[in-house]
Amino acid sequence: MKRQFQKINRKASMFMEPFWAIIIMVLLWQAVVWTGAIPAYSLPSPAAVAQGLWELTSSGRLFKSVVASLFRVTWGYYLAALTAIPLGLVMGTIPVVRRTLNPLIQFLRPISPLAWIPLALIWFGIGDPPAIFLIFLSCFFPMTLFTMSGVASIRPTFIRVAENFGLSRREKYLRIILPAALPEIVTGLRVTLGTAWLVIVAAEMIAVKSGLGFLILDARNSLRMDYVVAGMVVIGLIGLLLDLLMQRMERLPAVIWKRLER
Amino acid sequence: MEAVNSEEVAMIQIEGITKQYRERRTIPRTPDHTKFNETVTVLDDITISIEKGTFFCLVGPSGCGKSTLLRIIAGFDSPTRGRVTIDGMEITSPSPEHIFVFQEDGLYPWLTVHENMEIGAKRIEDPVNRATAIEEYLEMVGLAGFESHYPHQLSGGMRRRAEVARALIASPKVLFMDEPFGALDFATRLQMREEMLNAHAMFPMTILFITHDIDEALQIGDQVVVLGSRPSKVKMDIKLHQPHPRDIASPELAELRREIYYQLGLHTAL
Ligand SMILES: Nc1ncnc2c1ncn2[C@@H]1O[C@H](COP(=O)(O)OP(=O)(O)O)[C@@H](O)[C@H]1O
Ligand SMILES: [Mg+2]
Numbered sequence: 001m002k003r004q005f006q007k008i009n010r011k012a013s014m015f016m017e018p019f020w021a022i023i024i025m026v027l028l029w030q031a032v033v034w035t036g037a038i039p040a041y042s043l044p045s046p047a048a049v050a051q052g053l054w055e056l057t058s059s060g061r062l063f064k065s066v067v068a069s070l071f072r073v074t075w076g077y078y079l080a081a082l083t084a085i086p087l088g089l090v091m092g093t094i095p096v097v098r099r100t101l102n103p104l105i106q107f108l109r110p111i112s113p114l115a116w117i118p119l120a121l122i123w124f125g126i127g128d129p130p131a132i133f134l135i136f137l138s139c140f141f142p143m144t145l146f147t148m149s150g151v152a153s154i155r156p157t158f159i160r161v162a163e164n165f166g167l168s169r170r171e172k173y174l175r176i177i178l179p180a181a182l183p184e185i186v187t188g189l190r191v192t193l194g195t196a197w198l199v200i201v202a203a204e205m206i207a208v209k210s211g212l213g214f215l216i217l218d219a220r221n222s223l224r225m226d227y228v229v230a231g232m233v234v235i236g237l238i239g240l241l242l243d244l245l246m247q248r249m250e251r252l253p254a255v256i257w258k259r260l261e262r
Numbered sequence: 263m264e265a266v267n268s269e270e271v272a273m274i275q276i277e278g279i280t281k282q283y284r285e286r287r288t289i290p291r292t293p294d295h296t297k298f299n300e301t302v303t304v305l306d307d308i309t310i311s312i313e314k315g316t317f318f319c320l321v322g323p324s325g326c327g328k329s330t331l332l333r334i335i336a337g338f339d340s341p342t343r344g345r346v347t348i349d350g351m352e353i354t355s356p357s358p359e360h361i362f363v364f365q366e367d368g369l370y371p372w373l374t375v376h377e378n379m380e381i382g383a384k385r386i387e388d389p390v391n392r393a394t395a396i397e398e399y400l401e402m403v404g405l406a407g408f409e410s411h412y413p414h415q416l417s418g419g420m421r422r423r424a425e426v427a428r429a430l431i432a433s434p435k436v437l438f439m440d441e442p443f444g445a446l447d448f449a450t451r452l453q454m455r456e457e458m459l460n461a462h463a464m465f466p467m468t469i470l471f472i473t474h475d476i477d478e479a480l481q482i483g484d485q486v487v488v489l490g491s492r493p494s495k496v497k498m499d500i501k502l503h504q505p506h507p508r509d510i511a512s513p514e515l516a517e518l519r520r521e522i523y524y525q526l527g528l529h530t531a532l
Contacts, residue, residue, distance in 0.1 A: 155366075157364050157366055157367075157368050158368075158370065160338055160356070160362070160364065160368075161362075161364070161368045161370075161381075162381075163338075163355075163356050164336075164356045164357075164358065164360075164361060164362050165358055165361070165381050165382060165384060165432060166357070166358040166384065167381070167384070175373075175381070176370070179370075179372045179373075180370075180372070182372070253372075253412065254372055257371040257372045257412060257414060258371070260371075260412075260414040261371055261414060
């Protein structure tokens with residue numbers, strides 16, 4: 001009886017673990033505001049931010065901004081996955097293609113997507129297309145490289161067994177190469193989703209008039225720091241949610257096998 | 263005419279196989295002493311004939327080229343000189359008639375046992391027949407009820423059994439096994455040995471089996487070939503006619519064993 005109680009207690013305290021740091025940060029934040037060391041227009045209180053969050057939610061503006069941002073991320077992300085994964089598979093399996101394209105990709109990859117903003121605006125005008133293009137760029141190169149290295153690191157035995165049993169080229173790609181590289185592809189998808197969410201906010205501050213990035217920029221221009229911080233909180237929460245979703249994907253049987261191999 | 267021919271010519275002919283590698287490691291392994299870009303002769307003019315239905319065992323010290331030779335016979339690697347024919351056809355690439363069970367795990371870890379078996383059962387076109395055959399073969403190796411398990415959920419011995427079942431269901435004419443039970447514990451290894459003998463009696467196939475365990479070779483082999491250390495030549499090529507189960511302590515086998523140890527320069531170890 002007592003032991004069972006202790007067990008429940010331990011479970012409850014483990015559940016609380018992730019929240020302690022957040023609670024302490026909010027308390028510290030509130031304390032700083034109380035001392036009055038920083039004026040309210042440069043650091044709004046937690047209560048003011050909660051109030052701002054409520055206003056943005058009830059006016060429907062927050063929802064619209066979130067949808068706009070997610071819409072652009074989704075398009076850019078899927079376009080990148082649809083092109084980068086096949087390209088990575090081809091680069092991983094055909095050494096000539098890999099040797100030809102790898103230097104170009106390695107050269108383009110470290111250029112921040114934000115550096116492309118001027119060109120994106122000239123090429124695609126104002127609105128969704130340049131933002132989607134930037135998301136596409138930020139995801140395309142890492143996704144290609146993750147897929148390629150996933151294919152390149154397939155154990156040669158797996159390929160030999162497929163050749164031994166006489167699998168056709170199509171079967172070899174669909175039943176062996178793609179599933180064998182899937183764990184690394186999914187890792188790539190998780191990493192790039194984080195990057196995409198990072199980039200969209202910056203892109204929206206320049207290229208468009210909607211979305212969470214624009215919401216923050218607009219709030220700053222009207223000196224509503226409570227809205228600025230409220231926007232930041234929402235960005236953080238959605239980022240966290242997206243990552244949790246991707247973690248779920250990593251636990252699927254088709255993906256988790258690689259971690260269970262001894 | 264055809265029958266006479268196949269009786270005269272052995273099923274598998276290994277004719278003067280030589281394999282050389284160019285050393286690509288800049289830091290060579292200590293016992294080798296080969297320098298970068300030096301040519302290393304691993305197999306030196308290997309000639310062996312293997313009759314149809316033989317349980318053939320290849321023994322030799324580690325690193326002497328046993329795996330290399332078997333890979334060449336199965337068509338996964340090409341020799342520097344010489345050629346291999348199986349049923350009169352020169353081997354240039356792998357074939358579903360010659361199934362290889364590799365030294366390391368070859369089950370696909372993202373497929374269940376049943377799905378792995380489907381890779382081996384490709385030749386059975388009708389899906390109902392295929393499912394029945396898979397069931398039968400899994401039952402034969404004692405894995406009934408594990409169809410929907412993933413390889414990581416099985417023990418080492420069970421994984422090997424599943425892999426053997428996947429090879430057998432392809433009904434190969436030749437089955438290659440490269441130290442298949444090396445990683446298993448002693449008791450499991452003895453059991454798997456016996457099961458391989460049973461499978462050999464049951465299916466009309468030739469088995470080419472690598473082991474570094476001389477006793478294992480004497481226990482199960484119809485023909486035992488001993489390779490020396492690099493550059494490897496055939497040191498001994500013996501035919502064994504003793505029926506199974508064999509007593510490894512019998513005078514004949516004990517004498518052979520001494521001879522093999524002697525040929526491998528291990529007589530001081532006895
Ligand atoms: N690709 C390669 N390049 C250079 N040397 C190799 C290569 N593959 C194998 N070897 C060498 O050939 C020798 C025989 O290897 P292997 O056939 O695996 O031996 P065994 O199976 O008898 O232990 C080893 O000494 C190894 O270092
Ligand atoms: Mg070997």
